[in-house]
Amino acid sequence: AHFRLPGTKIFSNIANMRRFRGFKQNFFFKICLLCLWKFSSANLRYSVAEESASGTVIGNIIKDFGLDIKNLAGRGFRVISGSKQQLLQVNHKTGDLFINDIIDRETLCDRDKSCLLTFKIVVESPLEIYQAEIDIIDINDNPPVFPDKIKSLEISESTPIGSRFPLGVAYDPDSGENSLKSYQLSRNGYFSLEVEEHRKTGKIPVLVLQKALDREARQKLDLLLSAIDGGNPPKAGNMNITITIADFNDNAPFFVEQMYTVTLEENTPLGTVVLKLNASDLDDGSNGDIRYSFDSSVQSKLSELFQLDDYSGEITVKGVIDFEEEEFYEFDVKATDRGQVPMSGYCTVLIKIKDLNDNAPLIEITSLTKSIFEDVKPGTTVGIISIIDLDSGVNCKITCSLSSKLPFELKPSYQENVHSIVTTSRLDRESVSQYNITITAKDFGYPSLSSYETILVNVLDVNDNHPRFLHDPFIFYIEENNTPGSSIFEISAVDADANENALITYYLKENEVLDKPVVAFLSINSYNGQVFSFTSFDFEEVKNCSFIVIAKDSGVPPLSSSVTVKVFILDKNDNPPVIVFPLTTNGTALVEETIPRNVKAGHIVTRIRAYDADVGYNALLSFSLEDATDLSLFSVGKYTGEIKTLRSLAESDVNVQKMVILVKDSGNVPFSATATVIVTATENTEAHALSEVKRFTTPEDEESNMTFYLIIVLSSVSFLLFVTIFTLTVFQCRRTYHNLLHKRYLSDTNYAEVSGSLFHMSGSLFHGQQYQTAERRLMFVAPGMNRDGVMDMGSNANTLVISDNGVQISQKVSVKSLLSVLGGLLHSCLVTIAPKQILSIKTENNILKNTSRK
Incomplete structure (x- = not known):
């Protein structure tokens, strides 16, 4: 251990003063100094004289403890002493330990031989504790003092020689050589001075009668008693003694024993009899009537604890007896008779106090780290505690423990009853953010006493948790x-950490959605995760899309998580029905039909074709008869759009019937469209047949040029077929549109439809075909069918109807599907042009034949 030579300055001054006393004294002093050096080398001890001025440097703790001043910068250290006053301080820059307040040895240690002031040096970050002690060297700053300046005694002239009269004890607060050493009595012819040694009260001066008193010769004696200490120079205190010589009372009271010893437990109830004294006096009458009292040398504190009955001599408990304050009490009791010249006898009473286990252990939190990070390693010191018990023996043996099931334990220190609180495992703030640690200290007395102390340790957060999304994936x-620019939904994530470590920022991952950067039509609020749309979605163009959102916290280093967001577009009834047949001209769908007057009920007049670009119920169309010349004559199929006769025409029915057909979808707010049908009833079947022939017959110039057109079409198609094969070979490796074409199955569908009525020998004929390609589709759909309801090949749906109104084709063709489109065009030409001419010629011939027969 590091040490400092105790009392370097003080002892040097003492040595200078004692040089004149000779070689022997100087040699003895050096021997004592050498012994003190060896004792200090075993423990780190400083020494300083009491009453030293404030600011006096005692030592340098940095040098003495071997500390590095560079490492102490910013750590901070302080002095902890057991006294209430802050007697010591440390210069944080130089490490000098100096006196903060004047030290009075007598206040700290009374008259103890050794006065040691123990203190601790606490260095923080990390926590280190060093213990040292200071030996407070007494100086001769107090003279001996008698309790009374004047002492009066009345002694009978008949007092025998050798009688003893104890006097008041002088008190010197100093210790060691500076304490009370001797008494001196002024010269007189009657009394000598003896000194008795008591363990408790020390040196008691006693007057011893050496010569018989003669009241007639001298009635009063004045003596001077001096108490001298051992200081250099010595100090003295004086007491004047006045002795009055009384008349004859020749027997003094006496006790059977000069010393009475008794054992008393501490905390004995008040009024308990400790001891009953009994003194005797051989005299009679008032000279033998005894009264008991404490001797004048008894301190006032003792009279507060014990009471002496004047008549019976019983000593009873008057105050609280505490072993921790005094282990025994020793005092003198005087028995005085009531003679004219009272005589007294004395005895000594020794009361030994027995210790009881009446003090619970005291827990002192020497140092405590109130907040620690959750990632500290096991074994990290959180605090240091000291435990003391004021009892003695087995009653002061202590065991201590912490609350169970906590990641902390007590680790004993090299000092007795000093423990460190250390962590036993890693901490997790997300599980427990604060620990209430209860320290229990228990002694081994009977009954055992315990004490408790609770400390609070906060766990600081470390960024060890990734943000967590509430759903994975998010589906909206x-x-x-x-509405463009409005919030369409919100993405939310949580982070189990706290403060900045839980502050989440959202952003979109840079990727493409529908061949466009996601930031081109979406944005996200980085603070609350609200997603905004720059555009308005159209179900007919986009059915669904997906993108990735990343959530990142604000810790150091930051942690992040990602989630896939899937968005499905819901159809809204935003498209009205479109009437395909009859054709709409100038905003009006109008068709004129001719029927014979002799038609029967159930005859199909025509069919209204319509479709709706929406899906589901929004595209489910219904047909109804909104208005008619005669509502009882015709009906409309609710879902087919077929207009049929309900009955045969009567003579009273007008020839021209007008109907308004309402086509309505099934949306919550339905859209509708109307078509007007004018039906003309004719009496002449031949005229009806001619009208039918006229309907299906093309102009003569078209018939005459048909063969020529067919040759041109076939030649063109053959040439295009050759070019297409060559083109497809070049584009074999380029499939950039493959995914796009699959995604736009419905939006890229091409429609071609032909509507009308066709008669043959057995009646009306309606038949349909549908043409598809692998990746692009060219479709011929019946009027009234929406794109979602298109049937596959082989369907019996009426998807192709030959009509005199010609062919309508809507198509979108890509390079890769050019071959399929050309095949479809060729097939459509063969189906729509050639059969149309052939069927029209056959139909005209059949009608003429039937007419000629009639």
Whole structure:
């Protein structure tokens, strides 16, 4: 251990003063100094004289403890002493330990031989504790003092020689050589001075009668008693003694024993009899009537604890007896008779106090780290505690423990009853953010006493948790036609950490959605995760899309998580029905039909064709008869759009019937469209047949040029077929549109439809075909069918109808599907042009034949 030579300055001054006393004294002093050096080398001890001025440097703790001043910068250290006053301080820059307040040895240690002031040096970050002690060297700053300046005694002239009269004890607060050493009595012819040694009260001066008193010769004696200490120079205190010589009372009271010893437990109830004294006096009458009292040398504190009955001599408990304050009490009791010249006898009473286990252990939190990070390693010191018990023996043996099931334990220190609180495992703030640690200290007395102390340790957060999304993936459904710039949904994530470590920022991952950067039509609020749309979605163009959102916290280093967001566009009834047949001209769908007057009920007049670009119920169309010349004559199929006769025409029915057909979808807010049908009833079947022939017959110039057109079409198609084969070979490796074409199955569908009525020998004929390609589709759909309801090849649906109104084709063709489109065009030409001419010629011939027969 590091040490400092105790009392370097003080002892040097003492040595200078004692040089004049000779070689022997100087040699003895050096021997004592050498012994003190060896004792200090075993423990780190400083020494300083009491009453030293404030600011006096005692030592340098940095040098003495071997500390590095560079490492102490910013750590901070302080002095902890057991006294209430802050007697010591440390210069944080130089490490000098100096006196903060004047030290009075007598206040700290009374008259103890050794006065040691123990203190601790606490260095923080990390926590280190060094213990040292200071030996407070007494100086001769107090003279001996008698309790009374004047002492009066009345002694009978008959007092025998050798009688003893104890006097008041002088008190010197100093210790060691500076304490009380001797008494001196002024010269007189009657009394000598003896000194008795008591363990408790020390040196008691006693007057011893050496010569018989003669009241007639001298009635009063004045003596001077001096108490001298051992200081250099010595100090003295004086007491004047006045002795009055009384008349004859020749027997003094006496006790059977000069010393009475008794054992008393501490905390004995008040009024308990400790001891009953009994003194005797051989005299009679008032000279033998005895009164008991404490001797004048008894301190006032003792009279507060014990009471002496004047008549019976019983000593009873008057105050609280505490072993921790005094282990025994020793005092003198005087028995005085009531003679004219009272005589007294004395005895000594020794009361030994027996210790009881009446003090619970005291827990002192020497140092405590109130907040620690959750990632500290096991074994990290959180605090240091000291435990003391004021009892003695087995009653002061202590065991201590912490609350169970906590990641902390007590680790004993090299000092007795000093423990460190250390962690036993890693901490997790997300599980427990604060620990209430209860320290229990228990002694081994009977009954055992315990004490408790609770400390609070906060766990600081470390960024060890990734943000966590509430769903994975997020699935949202939004209606089409949303308002651009509005919030369409919100992404949320949570982070189990706290403060900045839980502050989440959202952003979109840079990727493409529908061949466009996601930021081109979406944005996200980085603070609350609200997603905004720059565009309005159209279900007919986009059915669904997906993108990735990343959530990142604000810790150091930051942690992040990602989630896939799937968005499904819900169809909204935003498209009205479109009437395909009859054709719409100038905003009006109008068709004129001719029927014979002799038709029967159930005759199909025509069929209204319509479709709706929406899906589901929004595209489910219904047909109804909104208005008619005669509502009882015709009906409309609710879902087919077929117009049929309900009955045969009567003579009273007008020839021209007008109907308004309402086509309505099934949306919540339905859209509708109307078509007008004018039906003319004719009496002449030949005229009806001619009208039918006229309907299916093309102009003569078209018939005459048909063969020529067919040759041109076939030649062109053959040439295009050769070019297409060559082109497909070049584009074999380029499939950039493959995914796009699959995604736009419905939006890229091409429609071609032909509507009308066709008679043959057995009646009306309606038949349909549908043409498809692998990746692009060219479709011929019947009027009234929407794109979602298109049937596959082989369907019996009426998807192709020959009509005199010609062919309508809507198509979108890509390079890769050019071959399929050309095949479809060739097939459509063969189906729509050649059969149309052939069927029209056959139909005209059949009608003429039937007419000629009639």
